[in-house]
Amino acid sequence: MAFNVQAELRATGDLGLIIEREAGSALIIDTTEHKQLARIDKLGDLSHASVVFSRDQRFAYIFGRDGGLSKIDLLQDKLDKRIVQAGNSIGGAISQDGTLIAVSNYTPGGVKIFSADTLELVADIPADYDNGKLSKVVGLVDAPDQRFVFSLFDAGEIWTIDMSDPKKPKIEKFKNVGKFPYDGLITSDGRFYIAGLFGESGLALLDLWEPEKGIKRILPDYVKPDEQLPVYKMPHLEGWAVADDYIFVPAIGKNEVLVIDKQSWKLVKAIPVAGQPVFVMARPDGRQVWVNFATPENNKLQVIDVKTLNLQSTLTPGHAVLHMEFTPRGENVWVAVRDDDQVLVYDTHTLKEIAHLPAQKPNGVFFTSRANKIGF
Amino acid sequence: MKKTLLLLCISLNCLAAEPTSVRQAELRHLLKNDCGACHGLTLKGGMGPALLPDNLQGKPDEFLINTILQGRKGTAMPPWKAFMNADDALWLVRQLRKVPQ
Numbered sequence: 001m002a003f004n005v006q007a008e009l010r011a012t013g014d015l016g017l018i019i020e021r022e023a024g025s026a027l028i029i030d031t032t033e034h035k036q037l038a039r040i041d042k043l044g045d046l047s048h049a050s051v052v053f054s055r056d057q058r059f060a061y062i063f064g065r066d067g068g069l070s071k072i073d074l075l076q077d078k079l080d081k082r083i084v085q086a087g088n089s090i091g092g093a094i095s096q097d098g099t100l101i102a103v104s105n106y107t108p109g110g111v112k113i114f115s116a117d118t119l120e121l122v123a124d125i126p127a128d129y130d131n132g133k134l135s136k137v138v139g140l141v142d143a144p145d146q147r148f149v150f151s152l153f154d155a156g157e158i159w160t161i162d163m164s165d166p167k168k169p170k171i172e173k174f175k176n177v178g179k180f181p182y183d184g185l186i187t188s189d190g191r192f193y194i195a196g197l198f199g200e201s202g203l204a205l206l207d208l209w210e211p212e213k214g215i216k217r218i219l220p221d222y223v224k225p226d227e228q229l230p231v232y233k234m235p236h237l238e239g240w241a242v243a244d245d246y247i248f249v250p251a252i253g254k255n256e257v258l259v260i261d262k263q264s265w266k267l268v269k270a271i272p273v274a275g276q277p278v279f280v281m282a283r284p285d286g287r288q289v290w291v292n293f294a295t296p297e298n299n300k301l302q303v304i305d306v307k308t309l310n311l312q313s314t315l316t317p318g319h320a321v322l323h324m325e326f327t328p329r330g331e332n333v334w335v336a337v338r339d340d341d342q343v344l345v346y347d348t349h350t351l352k353e354i355a356h357l358p359a360q361k362p363n364g365v366f367f368t369s370r371a372n373k374i375g376f
Numbered sequence: 377m378k379k380t381l382l383l384l385c386i387s388l389n390c391l392a393a394e395p396t397s398v399r400q401a402e403l404r405h406l407l408k409n410d411c412g413a414c415h416g417l418t419l420k421g422g423m424g425p426a427l428l429p430d431n432l433q434g435k436p437d438e439f440l441i442n443t444i445l446q447g448r449k450g451t452a453m454p455p456w457k458a459f460m461n462a463d464d465a466l467w468l469v470r471q472l473r474k475v476p477q
Contacts, residue, residue: 045416047416088416090422106422107421153423182452199450231454234414234423
């Protein structure tokens with residue numbers, strides 16, 4: 001007698017990963033069912049980790065603090081491949097065509113590019129400046145025409161690299177962009193790369209449609225050095241900074257979210273918030289921007305109404321609100337609360353908690369909908 | 377300047393009060409999570425340099441305590457004096473110097 005076991009089919013569009021920072025593991029989760037599907041162990045040091053997804057959403061690539069690059073199979077709940085490619089790493093990106101994975105490294109300072117399929121090394125680009133010094137690399141994003149764009153923290157430079165011919169990478173360097181670019185974002189149309197500056201006021205803007213015009217400084221006089229509050233955690237910039245006609249970014253050393261006009265690049269408003277913003281993320285439709293904070297205000301989450309540019313609400317999800325991620329059309333946001341060992345799911349319309357999942361010291365939450373978005 | 381440094385040395389080492397066990401737990405949490413955010417959960421470095429015992433060799437306690445409390449101007453290291461006092465900072469430095477068993 002034939003015993004027919006129908007394997008449960010799993011699709012990829014509503015999946016995600018939650019990083020467990022101390023255990024060095026990742027949870028595969030389902031955002032429709034609000035449940036955990038699997039835990040993948042032995043992923044090295046994930047005390048800081050970033051994730052990109054393959055173009056078919058089947059695989060997640062985790063960039064770990066210890067230089068580990070892990071390829072996770074989200075359909076078969078297993079680690080597909082893992083390499084340790086550097087001493088210290090902060091993040092990465094996937095190329096326009098999905099064939100290449102680029103990693104931004106602190107040690108040794110530079111970018112390494114791998115085959116997304118096999119994780120074999122394709123290119124090694126040291127971030128050299130000033131007679132042989134190597135800079136930490138931050139703010140690495142993919143850009144149209146098979147390029148990557150990234151910033152050199154120590155050097156104060158922005159580089160673009162064209163990988164159309166993987167054997168002959170073409171690099172363009174923009175120098176003196178500003179002191180200590182700490183992260184970068186690219187707008188969802190892949191046109192504007194913006195690096196936030198830690199060492200001086202403002203941001204550095206590169207228009208990829210007109211790179212010959214060089215770098216433009218936005219908000220050059222925004223904050224004076226003696227006015228700055230201490231920054232206990234470095235903020236992060238990503239493409240979810242864009243909502244309506246504005247770009248929303250964390251101020252450095254001021255408890256404010258800065259609203260920048262996308263046409264004029266001028267400051268429209270500085271919204272006072274509870275603390276030093278770390279993540280300033282727009283809901284996918286752009287009607288709300290959610291903000292979390294560095295210590296000591298890291299028990300709070302604030303919601304800005306983009307229509308009025310005013311604070312709409314302050315939530316207190318728990319202790320150490322480290323990260324958040326919106327479902328693809330934005331009806332929910334998942335919030336990692338490290339010291340409560342859980343991830344909360346909020347309804348973004350009612351602002352009510354609708355579900356929670358246990359997670360060991362969760363930090364990053366990443367959904368597969370990033371797979372086909374430029375800059376993710 | 378030398379006299380002040382000498383007095384500071386004496387006061388820190390002779391009169392430093394060991395933090396309570398509750399406070400020690402708070403400081404360990406801070407070290408792991410807040411210091412760890414830039415220096416790494418394993419203290420092997422990140423945005424900030426590694427803080428393992430080998431890395432701290434040759435750097436006097438007072439220098440490290442000052443770095444913790446006052447930060448380092450022109451770098452990403454902020455002052456932590458709003459979160460702790462010199463006794464706490466000395467205790468942290470001593471923990472950092474211990475070679476793990």
